[in-house]
Structures are given as C-alpha cells and as structure tokens.
Amino acid sequence: MRLFEIEDHLKNFRVGIAGAGGLGSNCAASLARTGVGTLVIADFDRVEQSNLSRQYYFQGQAGMLKTEALKENLVRIRPEIKVLTFHVKLDRENIPSVFSGCDVIVEAFDRSDMKEMIVETVQNEMPGIPLIVGSGLAGWGRNEILGFRKIDETLYICGDEMTEASDDLPPMAPRVGIVANMQANAVVEILLKIPLKTK
Amino acid sequence: MKIILNGREEEFKRETMSVNEMLDLKKFSFRMRIVKINGRLIPGDDYGSSVINDGDNVQMFYLMSGG
Numbered sequence: 198m199r200l201f202e203i204e205d206h207l208k209n210f211r212v213g214i215a216g217a218g219g220l221g222s223n224c225a226a227s228l229a230r231t232g233v234g235t236l237v238i239a240d241f242d243r244v245e246q247s248n249l250s251r252q253y254y255f256q257g258q259a260g261m262l263k264t265e266a267l268k269e270n271l272v273r274i275r276p277e278i279k280v281l282t283f284h285v286k287l288d289r290e291n292i293p294s295v296f297s298g299c300d301v302i303v304e305a306f307d308r309s310d311m312k313e314m315i316v317e318t319v320q321n322e323m324p325g326i327p328l329i330v331g332s333g334l335a336g337w338g339r340n341e342i343l344g345f346r347k348i349d350e351t352l353y354i355c356g357d358e359m360t361e362a363s364d365d366l367p368p369m370a371p372r373v374g375i376v377a378n379m380q381a382n383a384v385v386e387i388l389l390k391i392p393l394k395t396k
Numbered sequence: 397m398k399i400i401l402n403g404r405e406e407e408f409k410r411e412t413m414s415v416n417e418m419l420d421l422k423k424f425s426f427r428m429r430i431v432k433i434n435g436r437l438i439p440g441d442d443y444g445s446s447v448i449n450d451g452d453n454v455q456m457f458y459l460m461s462g463g
Contacts (some may be wrong), residue, residue: 218463219463221463307463309461310428312463313428313430321437335462346457348432349432356460358458368462
C-alpha cells in the first residue's frame with residue numbers, strides 16, 4: 198500500500214486511548230502522525246513539569262489538563278484529526294460509554310490494578326473490541342526482552358511482561374516510547390485489516 | 397493431561413486442575429495477572445473453582461505497573 202492509501206484507510210477509524218501519560222501520549226502522537234481519523238483520549242490528570250521526561254507535552258503546558266494539552270499537540274501534528282477528550286477517571290462503569298464506537302482501545306495506565314480493571318471491562322462489556330495492553334516498560338536498555346504477543350483477536354500485549362516500575366526503576370522516555378509505539382504499530386496493523394465496507 | 401499454555405503444549409500428571417493449581421505448579425506467583433481458558437476470561441475470584449481440562453487452551457500474562 199502507498200502511504201496515501203494507508204492514510205485514506207486509517208482516517209475512517211476511531212481509536213480509544215485510556216490514559217494520557219507516557220504510553221498514552223506517545224501512542225496518540227504516533228497514531229495522529231499515521232493518520233488515524235479520530236482519537237478518544239481519557240485521563241483525569243494535569244501535566245506536571247516532571248512529566249516532560251517522557252510524555253508528549255511541552256514547556257508551558259504544566260498545569261493544563263492532560264486531555265486538553267494532548268489535544269493541542271495532536272492538532273498541531275495533524276490539523277484535520279478529530280480528538281474527543283474525556284476528563285474523567287476511567288472505571289468499570291464509564292469505560293463502555295467513553296470508548297463507545299472505538300474500533301480499537303489502547304490501555305495506557307500506570308497502575309497494574311487499573312490495567313486489570315480495563316482488561317476485564319473491555320473483555321466482558323465490549324466483546325470483540327481489540328485491547329492493546331502495555332505491560333513491562335520501566336527502566337532502560339534490555340531491548341532484547343521487549344516483545345509483542347497476540348493472546349487472541351481481542352487482546353494483545355506489548356512490553357517485557359516482567360519489569361515493575363519503581364523509584365529505582367522509573368519509566369523513561371526511550372523504553373516507554375518503544376512500547377507506546379509498539380502499541381500504535383499493533384493498532385495500525387489491526388485497522389489495516391478491517392475492510393472499509395464493514396464501517 | 398495435556399494443555400496448550402501460552403501457545404505451547406504442556407503435560408501435567410493429573411486428570412484435571414483448577415487455575416490456582418496450575419499457577420502453583422508452574423510457579424506463576426506474581427499476583428497481577430490475566431488468565432483465559434479457551435478464550436474466556438477467568439475472574440480472579442474464580443481461580444479456585446475454574447477447572448482446566450485436557451486439551452484446553454490456557455493463556456496467562458502478567459500486568460506490570462508503569463505507563
């Protein structure tokens with residue numbers, strides 16, 4: 198496929214991003230550049246200066262809602278993109294409505310209990326919608342253990358599946374960025390397999 | 397019994413086992429995880445009562461913090 202054909206295809210789809218931190222903000226930027234038509238961004242947090250170590254925000258955006266700051270940055274990348282923002286803490290009750298109509302959802306939470314919550318919610322309440330999970334991305338180096346696994350048509354895992362983030366092993370730009378882009382790469386692969394006539 | 401565990405065939409010396417027994421036998425000790433049997437998500441509360449049978453396709457992955 199030529200790039201214009203790819204963009205022409207991807208503009209018809211809607212992708213949900215659950216969390217706008219290191220994984221979510223970088224994944225969203227990558228999907229915007231690739232040409233995904235609509236992104237649904239959900240996050241409850243505000244940009245802090247320290248987030249600039251790895252998240253897709255800029256000087257001067259500290260204090261802004263992450264949803265608003267990210268929307269601003271995505272529109273600067275691609276003015277025609279549609280960005281729907283939800284300033285909300287996602288839970289079992291609101292996930293199906295926030296991400297209704299999404300063709301794929303990207304899990305981009307920090308806490309593992311939230312990751313578990315969204316896997317259970319999407320699998321049980323949104324059957325058939327693929328979820329791309331990030332698991333194991335903290336620290337630096339060890340490129341060789343970062344991986345991608347398809348569990349089934351609705352569940353995909355990106356990361357090393359073994360590293361927990363901690364004060365001594367913080368998430369850092371290179372490794373978070375790799376996993377965020379692995380997630381975006383999986384989204385593109387899934388969307389390019391969906392025929393337009395089913396839309 | 398033989399099952400497919402994360403895409404690989406594995407043999408266990410028993411007729412059937414619960415999810416908890418499988419996790420013990422495989423020493424999958426990390427507590428944040430997802431288990432699916434034949435594509436069906438098993439809630440954590442059901443690991444004791446959910447039975448894995450010969451020929452089942454079992455998938456397990458860990459959820460690590462960080463994002």
